[in-house]
Amino acid sequence: MIPLSWYMILASILFAIGVCGFLTRRNIIIMFLSIELMLNAVNLNMVALSHFLESMDGQIFTFFIITVAAAEAAIGLGIAITLYRSRQTVNVDEINQLKG
Amino acid sequence: MFTQIFFCYCAVMIIGTGLLAITMRNPVHSVLMVLVLFFHMAGLYLTLQAEFLAAVQIIVYAGAILVLYLFVLFLVSLREEVLIERYVDSAWIGRIFAGGLAVALIGILPTFILGEKGNWPLARVQEVTHTKAMGQEMYTTFILPFEIAGLILLVAVIGGLVLAKRNAADPALQTDEREIQK
Numbered sequence: 001m002i003p004l005s006w007y008m009i010l011a012s013i014l015f016a017i018g019v020c021g022f023l024t025r026r027n028i029i030i031m032f033l034s035i036e037l038m039l040n041a042v043n044l045n046m047v048a049l050s051h052f053l054e055s056m057d058g059q060i061f062t063f064f065i066i067t068v069a070a071a072e073a074a075i076g077l078g079i080a081i082t083l084y085r086s087r088q089t090v091n092v093d094e095i096n097q098l099k100g
Numbered sequence: 101m102f103t104q105i106f107f108c109y110c111a112v113m114i115i116g117t118g119l120l121a122i123t124m125r126n127p128v129h130s131v132l133m134v135l136v137l138f139f140h141m142a143g144l145y146l147t148l149q150a151e152f153l154a155a156v157q158i159i160v161y162a163g164a165i166l167v168l169y170l171f172v173l174f175l176v177s178l179r180e181e182v183l184i185e186r187y188v189d190s191a192w193i194g195r196i197f198a199g200g201l202a203v204a205l206i207g208i209l210p211t212f213i214l215g216e217k218g219n220w221p222l223a224r225v226q227e228v229t230h231t232k233a234m235g236q237e238m239y240t241t242f243i244l245p246f247e248i249a250g251l252i253l254l255v256a257v258i259g260g261l262v263l264a265k266r267n268a269a270d271p272a273l274q275t276d277e278r279e280i281q282k
Contacts, residue, residue, distance in 0.1 A: 002107050002147060008209055010111045010144075014118055016202030021122030023194025024187045029173055030122070030130055036165065037118055037134070040141055051148040055218025056225075056237040059150055060245075063238070066160050067249045071256030073165045077172040078263030084176045085266075093188050 007048035015041035026091040028083065032076045039069050103147055110140040110147075126182050131169050138162045149222060152231040 014037060021034030043062045050058025084090050114137050121133040138161045145154035188194070225233045238246055 002104055004214070005209060006107060006111070007144070007148075008212070009206055010114065012205035012209070013115055013202055015205065016198045017115070017118040017122060019201055020195055020198030023197060024191040025122060026184075026186060026188050027127055027181065029169065029176070030127055030186075033130060033134055033169060034122060036161075037121070037137070040138070040161075044141065044144060047145055047148050047150050047153060049214075051150065051222075053214060053216075053218055054221045056220045056233060057218065059153055059234060060237055060242050062153055063156065063234070064245060064249050066156060068252060070160060070165055071252050073168055074256045074260040075263065077168055078260045080172060081175055082263050090176050090181070091184075 004048060004052045008045060011041045011045040011048070014038075014044070026093055028080050028090045028092050029077070031092065032073065032080070035072070035076075036069060039065055107144065107147055110143045113137070113140045114144075125186055127173050127178065128170065131166055131173065135162055135166050138166070149225065150230060152234055 018034045018037035018041060021037065022031050025031055025034065043065055046058040046062045046065070050056065050062075080090060083095065087095060089095070117133045117137040117140070121130045121137065124130045124133065138157060142154040142157040142162075145151075145157060220233060220237075228236070
């Protein structure tokens with residue numbers, strides 16, 4: 001039997017990896033990928049807690065998070081394509097038109 | 101004992117592939133690393149007796165979302181992407197922030213207390229099977245969120261179509277045409 005804390009530590013580390021990727025990479029697609037990592041960390045936490053709390057709510061929530069992640073990927077990557085068409089780049093530090 | 105070894109293997113693979121995904125130079129390699137990560141995540145769901153979610157993880161995440169990422173990566177030019185610097189200028193601030201966040205999150209874990217138990221003990225889930233248990237909850241207690249999720253997917257379909265469509269009024273295309281005319 002695996003203790004709950006193992007899952008939560010793993011989820012924390014994975015979430016931090018996602019945050020690190022989001023804050024450090026220049027490529028907007030890799031940034032979206034880091035968001036997926038963070039969502040997966042939360043999903044793991046939810047499923048683990050739902051298992052140890054003997055409740056279904058966390059797993060239902062995970063199901064909805066996967067739905068929203070799919071929608072987010074579709075919209076976000078659509079924006080990335082539009083951005084690439086208009087600026088010929090996917091690097092976030094070159095998209096600085098709004099910078100004062 | 102076997103499940104603990106399996107958990108450790110999955111944890112090491114998840115952390116390793118996660119780190120590789122955010123550091124590798126070629127974005128396609130990053131996406132493939134995340135693919136490996138998602139498979140091990142599905143393995144962890146199996147250790148938690150969530151078979152349906154493990155299947156959904158592989159079908160939706162590995163099968164649909166990552167394929168979408170790969171398609172978009174092939175639409176943008178990768179040749180120059182692998183040559184230029186991959187991190188933003190102030191990357192070390194992000195790394196310090198992420199490290200601090202990891203330490204803080206793990207540090208507050210010992211103060212965590214489990215709440216009240218729900219009404220789906222493992223024996224009951226195994227009796228009706230996991231998929232049926234999830235379906236029963238979803239179509240009774242969570243029927244409104246379920247329909248809202250359908251609406252969100254509809255918005256995503258329409259939004260994806262509108263965003264990716266090439267229309268004549270696109271200012272970017274007009275500049276292209278002007279450049280061609282010159």
